[in-house]
Amino acid sequence: MPMITYRDALNQALREEMARDPKVFLMGEEVGVYQGAYKVSRGLLEEFGPNRVVDTPITELGFAGVGVGAAMVGLRPIIEFMTWNFALLAIDQIINTAAKIRYMSGGQVGCPIVFRGPAGAALQLGAQHSQSFESVYAHIPGLKVIMPATPADAKGLLKSAIRDDNPVVFMEGEMLYNTKGEVPEGEHLVPIGKAEIKRPGEHVSLICYSKTVAACLKAAELLEAEGVSAEVLDLRTIRPLDLEALFTSVSRTHRAVVAEEGWYFAGAGAQVVDELQKGIFDELDAPILRVTGADVPMPYNKYLEKAAKADPAKIVAAAKQVLYLA
Amino acid sequence: MPMITYRDALNQALREEMARDPKVFLMGEEVGVYQGAYKVSRGLLEEFGPNRVVDTPITELGFAGVGVGAAMVGLRPIIEFMTWNFALLAIDQIINTAAKIRYMSGGQVGCPIVFRGPAGAALQLGAQHSQSFESVYAHIPGLKVIMPATPADAKGLLKSAIRDDNPVVFMEGEMLYNTKGEVPEGEHLVPIGKAEIKRPGEHVSLICYSKTVAACLKAAELLEAEGVSAEVLDLRTIRPLDLEALFTSVSRTHRAVVAEEGWYFAGAGAQVVDELQKGIFDELDAPILRVTGADVPMPYNKYLEKAAKADPAKIVAAAKQVLYLA
Amino acid sequence: MASPKTARKTDTKLADKYRFYLRQMLLIRRFEEKAGEAYSLGKIGGFCHLYIGQEAVGVGCLSQLRPDDYITTTYRDHGQALARGITARAVMAELFGKAAGCSKGKGGSMHLFDASLGFLGGHGIVGGHIPLSTGIGFAIKYRERDQVSVCFFGEAAVNNGAFHEALNMAGIWKLPCIFICENNRYGMGTALDRATATWNISERAASYDMSREVVDGQDLGEVMAAMDRAVVRARRPAQPTLLEIRTYRFVGHSMSDPIHGHYRTKEEVEAHRKRDPILIWTERLKSEGLIDDAGVEKLDVEVKAEVQDAYDFADQSPDPEPEELYTDVYAPAGDPA
Amino acid sequence: MASPKTARKTDTKLADKYRFYLRQMLLIRRFEEKAGEAYSLGKIGGFCHLYIGQEAVGVGCLSQLRPDDYITTTYRDHGQALARGITARAVMAELFGKAAGCSKGKGGSMHLFDASLGFLGGHGIVGGHIPLSTGIGFAIKYRERDQVSVCFFGEAAVNNGAFHEALNMAGIWKLPCIFICENNRYGMGTALDRATATWNISERAASYDMSREVVDGQDLGEVMAAMDRAVVRARRPAQPTLLEIRTYRFVGHSMSDPIHGHYRTKEEVEAHRKRDPILIWTERLKSEGLIDDAGVEKLDVEVKAEVQDAYDFADQSPDPEPEELYTDVYAPAGDPA
Ligand SMILES: Cc1ncc(C[n+]2csc(CCOP(=O)(O)OP(=O)(O)O)c2C)c(N)n1
Ligand SMILES: Cc1ncc(C[n+]2csc(CCOP(=O)(O)OP(=O)(O)O)c2C)c(N)n1
Numbered sequence A, B: 001m002p003m004i005t006y007r008d009a010l011n012q013a014l015r016e017e018m019a020r021d022p023k024v025f026l027m028g029e030e031v032g033v034y035q036g037a038y039k040v041s042r043g044l045l046e047e048f049g050p051n052r053v054v055d056t057p058i059t060e061l062g063f064a065g066v067g068v069g070a071a072m073v074g075l076r077p078i079i080e081f082m083t084w085n086f087a088l089l090a091i092d093q094i095i096n097t098a099a100k101i102r103y104m105s106g107g108q109v110g111c112p113i114v115f116r117g118p119a120g121a122a123l124q125l126g127a128q129h130s131q132s133f134e135s136v137y138a139h140i141p142g143l144k145v146i147m148p149a150t151p152a153d154a155k156g157l158l159k160s161a162i163r164d165d166n167p168v169v170f171m172e173g174e175m176l177y178n179t180k181g182e183v184p185e186g187e188h189l190v191p192i193g194k195a196e197i198k199r200p201g202e203h204v205s206l207i208c209y210s211k212t213v214a215a216c217l218k219a220a221e222l223l224e225a226e227g228v229s230a231e232v233l234d235l236r237t238i239r240p241l242d243l244e245a246l247f248t249s250v251s252r253t254h255r256a257v258v259a260e261e262g263w264y265f266a267g268a269g270a271q272v273v274d275e276l277q278k279g280i281f282d283e284l285d286a287p288i289l290r291v292t293g294a295d296v297p298m299p300y301n302k303y304l305e306k307a308a309k310a311d312p313a314k315i316v317a318a319a320k321q322v323l324y325l326a
Numbered sequence C, D: 001m002a003s004p005k006t007a008r009k010t011d012t013k014l015a016d017k018y019r020f021y022l023r024q025m026l027l028i029r030r031f032e033e034k035a036g037e038a039y040s041l042g043k044i045g046g047f048c049h050l051y052i053g054q055e056a057v058g059v060g061c062l063s064q065l066r067p068d069d070y071i072t073t074t075y076r077d078h079g080q081a082l083a084r085g086i087t088a089r090a091v092m093a094e095l096f097g098k099a100a101g102c103s104k105g106k107g108g109s110m111h112l113f114d115a116s117l118g119f120l121g122g123h124g125i126v127g128g129h130i131p132l133s134t135g136i137g138f139a140i141k142y143r144e145r146d147q148v149s150v151c152f153f154g155e156a157a158v159n160n161g162a163f164h165e166a167l168n169m170a171g172i173w174k175l176p177c178i179f180i181c182e183n184n185r186y187g188m189g190t191a192l193d194r195a196t197a198t199w200n201i202s203e204r205a206a207s208y209d210m211s212r213e214v215v216d217g218q219d220l221g222e223v224m225a226a227m228d229r230a231v232v233r234a235r236r237p238a239q240p241t242l243l244e245i246r247t248y249r250f251v252g253h254s255m256s257d258p259i260h261g262h263y264r265t266k267e268e269v270e271a272h273r274k275r276d277p278i279l280i281w282t283e284r285l286k287s288e289g290l291i292d293d294a295g296v297e298k299l300d301v302e303v304k305a306e307v308q309d310a311y312d313f314a315d316q317s318p319d320p321e322p323e324e325l326y327t328d329v330y331a332p333a334g335d336p337a
């Protein structure tokens, strides 16, 4: 299988789905002439033309709504947010229209649309450009929320998202775009709502998604050196959660750490904890601990920023604590 | 003590704080000439004049930003959202500016502002007008989030919020405005971040806030009839959470139900569950159950709407389940 | 396609149309009166915004459309829904929250839908649906069709960012959109000039390189004529239009709002009621000999019966099944993936 | 308060001012060149947007303000920060993320602040700070002061809803606001005419009942004159202004963007570089005999030394203490309640 970057995997998914279905188009800031702020859409304007690769003004609320309107009459828009930080301006269209139009219309009007772009922190982008809002969108019935960690999942899940008949929030990672992995060519679909064990283990479940998957794999290595066998469970989809996978893994390990990039308060990890204590209370041999971003706006200084992020060391420490090794 | 409505308690708090501090002003849609969409600001225009009771165009993003700007230079704005549903349009100003300006400026620029208005469902207002977003705001460092359940708390907490030097999200309830209770006259301050036991009990803790407080008190009555003594703990402030009160109550009852109006996924209740299992794991004799709004956009039909809401019957059922009586 | 030119008695087709428009305005008026009654009886809940006084805007604009065109509007949507041809039964049943409602009882007064008629809501966030209509216009152009996307909104919505962003895009991309600002002078209790820096709303079209017109919304003929011109511009090759249609709300903002609160006087309302769009159009038809008092009376009796039938139907028809609470949240089919 | 009228040699005060403005533009130019260098060396991280080519806008506009006026701007804020008088050391240290930075190293390049100078950021959300400046104008009027609130933003921001909502309120309430659109023709890679329905941005002021001017942003004299007029209008009784100042970015959008990507040609950039604001002002001063080559050279040597000093200072000064991660999230004092 070819080794390609997460960026190119997304580009493949976009190209293949646009070729497959003329109803699919890409819209957002700088997706065309500029080839994408992060080059995810490189070459698509040349291949599909300006009607299907549409540069917009800097009007997130407006073009998100344009996408929703187009989806209401049967097109399948892919709306790119340059970053999810800016999507706060568009959140009314996502929550009040995209997520509700099917219900409000008594099932008459659907909204097959994908909102995508990078989420979370990169390096020293500061407080307004380093946020991870998956828990906000996952809070909303009517939406699906996907956060792939690997190039293969990025391709397979983006293709599934584009074919899904519901509004899908698809969060990528600027720091993931250059990461490489094996990606099946052509028709490669990863089902929405299915987690994957990225590394099997026995003593503790490290539950993660997006950027924290790599951090957990690293942590699992470090733990192995200390004789601890950690299982790394990549949720991949935040909403709907794969409860079966969660219960199976933790019922085996009896201990869990949930690692997420975002803030702790009412984060997606809190929901994972809630599901686990409710679903398999008697299987838990220790409290579930969460490793999250520090509860502060992201600072610019690189050392402060590093200290604010969830990392392998913090995950290892949490794992030892739930194993009562600390 | 005089018995007054929640609405009048809020009105008192506004009037007293505006009289006390000339830097305090009220801005929003229909707060002046119209006397407030829900009449919370009745009489204030006449008393304080159009400079301090300011009607705005229907531009939530804009006037929220106007408030933040005024707060940056030392005024103490109270921004009324006609309902919190519409604040989704303003959320960028709340999250990206109000919550971050102090941090981004290295502590030079503060933002003493209160964003307030009714949250959650009333009766048959449909999908776009019946949402409770406290968990979204409570996710954000830099904000405080308050949801009072009683007239006395409404007055005391609003006064504290107006005097607080931080951005405060203050969520009221349309269905609470007409409820009556004893409210101290004049200087009555309720501290932010302190929960209150609204009814003491021994067998199970019913943790709630805003509208679910009344539902839990009703549930406690019903449970008492069956010999179950339920403690009703009103959080009052969602962020910061009063962990001490939570741990104390549940360490005594060893069982808890969390009732909230909003959606379950990554709701504030999930954070309460996370804190409890992390903080007092060994004190828990049963999984903590949550009673939340149904995971759907709010339907218009009155029976469907009723079925979608958290109510005493559902809280009783959950309480029995954690007591293994069901 | 109707034109506002005087209908000679010989032109019976046009004459029938003109009488039909009168009937539609009467139907809306009687329907809204009945809805107000039902609301007071507690048969209708939530917010309920009536269209009384603005009938000529909805009827006149929609009279110029084809069945395959698209419409989006606000929470004040009963009149346009009826004018587009959703039955009084289906609309009333929706207001009653019944399963037979045009949104299965799940949408309510503010969220009327009929996809088969291109009537795409019924939206509750002021300004929020304007980008949707730009998106529908985008889809029409994308498919190289010659339909038009029509969007109704109030004058208070023109201050909202969604209006600005949506019209700018329709302007750059030259989409087949017609933006209809129903300027009834008040957004709830706020008079136009207290909320909008420029009194002449249609001038804002200049910021979006868009055609514009100011129209007397109480005169059905004027509305039809202006809409006719806008539709001609919008069909390929497309040129978007902002129509500012000046009208007046004869009743309160919603059922919970008095007819004249602190924000306008009884006298002002009375003065405007004199320019009742139904009277003006009736006079016009009479002067052209297209109808007489008996004919008007007959139409009124007809529509009253239709409205009563809708009321009885709504009242007697069943609520949605309890399971409906959980349907329509996601698409029925699982992921194709 | 400077006026653009020709400075006679005798008017030494004005002559000194004019030379000082040249020095400020040179300082910004050299500072930005150094910042670019430091970025390539990894001393500066994140996004870094340079002001090269636009110096006359920041210097000219800020030259007309009083110390008690307020300024908000975008992420492209180095030039205005320096023009307002934040020291090169404090700005460079902020870009380096150091504790001595004007935002304690927590803000970074996009979030420069100095409350003591009324410099209130440094904001990263396009359009997001425009309502803030309207709010600052509101506060000035609330307190019955005669300060002005100045807001800088790019031409791409005028399509955003925040611009529309903020200018409408400044227009209705007649606030002492000056909205300065730095029209450098591109928003990242998007040319003005691809994003904005009306090419003539200043015309949008008509929608907000606001004064407007189009200004040559490469000519400091023109900028000062237009800003002078705007400030006079803004001081009580207040009349807001939208200034469209036409300029050009000589470098890429940010350090990660090539000088001319797919979106503009080398030739276009070269052509614009010929209208360098520093050269134009230098010629003006020379022609008026206010400076000679030696004098210019002397200024350049001075500012280069100042920039080098700032670089060394930033490089050597300490990072924030680790505890700083958790400070400034909430106000230090507990709740007074
Ligand atoms: C974003 C938003 N803010 C506030 C409201 C509450 N609201 C509903 S209708 C209305 C007035 C709208 O006036 P206008 O646009 O003129 O339409 P009209 O009601 O006159 O037909 C307001 C403030 C809302 N629905 N959405
Ligand atoms: C709401 C929002 N959307 C997108 C971005 C990403 N972005 C940063 S600057 C920029 C271009 C802005 O251009 P302009 O307003 O003309 O200012 P200039 O950079 O030319 O000074 C974009 C798209 C952002 N910061 N905020």
Ligand SMILES: [Mg+2]
Binding pocket: C154, C155, C156, C182, C183, C184, C185, C186, C187, C188
């Ligand atoms: Mg109106």
Ligand SMILES: [Mg+2]
Binding pocket: D154, D155, D156, D182, D183, D184, D185, D186, D187, D188
């Ligand atoms: Mg620009």
